[in-house]
Amino acid sequence: MIEAQADITEDAFLGGQLRLRQKRSGHRAGHDAILLAAATRAEAGERVVDFGAGVGAAGLALARRVAGIRLSLVEIDPELAELARANAAANAIPADVIVLDVATDASAFAANGLPPDSADVVLMNPPFNDPARHRGSPDQARHTAHVATDETLHAWVHAARRILKSGGALTLIWRADGIAEVLAALSRGFGGLSILAVHGEAGRPAIRVLVHAVKGGRAPTRLLPGLMLNEASSVPKNEVNEILEGRAVLPLAEP
Template sequence: MIEAAPDITEDAFLGGQLRLKQKRSGHRAGHDAILLAAATEAHAGDRVVDLGAGIGTAGLALARRVAGVKLSLVEIDPELAELARANAAANAIAAEVMVLDVTADAQAFSIHGLGPDSVDVVLTNPPFNDPVRHRGSPDQMRHSAHVATEETLHAWVHAARRILRSNGALTLIWRADGITDVLAALSRGFGSFVVLPIHGEAGRPAIRVLVRATKGGRAPTRLLPGLMLNEESRVPKKEVMDILEGRSVLPLVEP
């Protein structure tokens, strides 16, 4: 159980539908995780895995929207995993929390009940900061949570591909300038790509891409119109606030 502590805050997400405890310093949950959840399609009864779940934000936000999913939160950091476990309990959301390295081998995943071809939906916000441009934390755990090596994306996509059933879907968020790396990593075993660019403001390049890929999919790639987060005045757009507050989903979710 996570007790109240000076280094822990409790913050509201989805317009107050979700309250999560997280560390005051270091990486903090934000828009990326909520956008990822809003871009992930799932149905009651689906087995859903959030790889690199942190405090559980994306997976719990999805479970709050879609009742009845069988949610697993995979996180390498035991302290964050404990926060995720407490957050699930505090929000009355059933979730299995696993302390597990996403890059571990198939046997390690199977020991935790995540055998090959056993999952319907995977969502993930992998470490994606460019080590050339980003000065990582001297703390190795925090560094690995944010900074991507050349192998990071391939390793995380490989883990998702292994546990997903045929026609299962992976949804991920990544730096927009790394879209070629994303598509290259997904080219083995995935298809039917749907790509949504995310722009911070009008007239500026995209800052993120959300990508949905289907294991074994063969449909043509679809590039959706970009989502603009802010008005010219830098005030969040109403459609974005509807997404962040849980009243709407992104067009990667089929109607």
């Protein structure tokens, strides 16, 4: 049951093209989800699976851009999954919402319609804060959404590798100082990596990394020019506004 209306906000994304209801407290969708969607390559008719979908922001934003994908939203929290289901309906976007722990075994995935070699595209925004350096929230749902264990990334990448078809693609977002963890997790079964660093401010280290990887890919790794979210004045750059409002995509999403 979705909580009382006072505990829910309705927020506009993609310049108003997508409206999402989400809980006022706990994990809330933001720029990371929209950047992930803008970095994901997909075509009509493809099976697209969003791991850790929350209220559906990334998957629904991708479906708004690429009509005709067959979208599955996978979320462990039943309340968030219910919101995702309602958001898909409210935005007239067909989506299958699955309550499932991404780290569970293959049989549970298959029982929920996600057997091995069944997906063309997986996108994911796993919990990525380092518990050794990040003070977890007392809100358990927020803690689960934000804080990684030592096995989180490997478990999620393993699940993506299992359900992707050969030649299928994974797109993920992670904290930039954890790029070594990303490369290690993708070293088994993935290749053809394209990597985009995201900087919050000019002259500052990157804060996020977006990675596109191909199951069984053999192309050389590409390190793309970084994305700067803000000018030196902290005003969002015009190209970033174009992306956040759904009028442009990131290079990782281009053929």
